[in-house]
Amino acid sequence: MTLPASYYQHRDVVFIARDLLGKTLVTHIEGLTTSGIIVETEAYAGITDKASHAYGGRNTPRTSIMYEDGGVAYVYRCYGIYDLFNVVTNVRGNPQAVLIRAIEPQSGIETMLHRRCMERMHPTLTSGPGKLTRALGITTAHTGLPLDGATIRIEDSGFFYDDNLVETTSRVGVAYAAQDALLPFRFLVKNNPFVSKGKGL
DNA sequence: CAAACGATTTTCT
DNA sequence: GAAAATCGTTTGG
Secondary structure (H helix, E strand, C coil): CECCHHHHCCCCHHHHHHHCCCCEEEEEECCEEEEEEEEEEEEECHHHCCCCCCHHHCCCCCCHHHHCCCCEEEEEEECCCEEEEEEEECCCCCCEEEEEEEEEEEECHHHHHHHCCCCCCCHHHCCCHHHHHHHHCCCHHHCCCECECCCEEEECCCCCCCHHHEEEECCCCCHHHHHHHHCCCEEEECCCCCCCCCCCC
């Protein structure tokens, strides 16, 4: 079943980041359907988290969507090249989000290979936040879309990764966040080949 | 208005 | 392992 907006309005973004492992991210873009199982996530804990775009209550045209009720997409461009997909969580006025860092391709694999200019199946198809958005067709134009809609949605197939299959580490690429870079906010499925190669601290 | 900067990935050495 | 690619957003003057 498709996760309802209320699912994302849970107050603990770290819980949601962990719980999203095993859920299926589905997109229907340009008439093509693609999907994959979420195998790596990171939590960004709002105004108190130095690594978050909303740190200190910062509210800009780019990040204002994070201040809305949970259950919508926040997609932003990084390094001028890659679009990174986040799930907005918590309630209006509490800007938290979960970055989807990797998925295991499930359906629409031919479409994903074509979008990534690849010939054959390989873990690098979706093993990173910038790669999976390209494979799924997600761009910054999709910011604000509901996560239970026709274009983007996340489904619960009933499958859940047990705790002994999940590893928790610090987040990737946020060394600038000082002590908050040490927080155990990254979740990944052990030994899954589609998990990104990025390293925390 | 100018300038610096990434929640990354790919390519080259 | 190092460095380039590349540009919208944010910040400072």
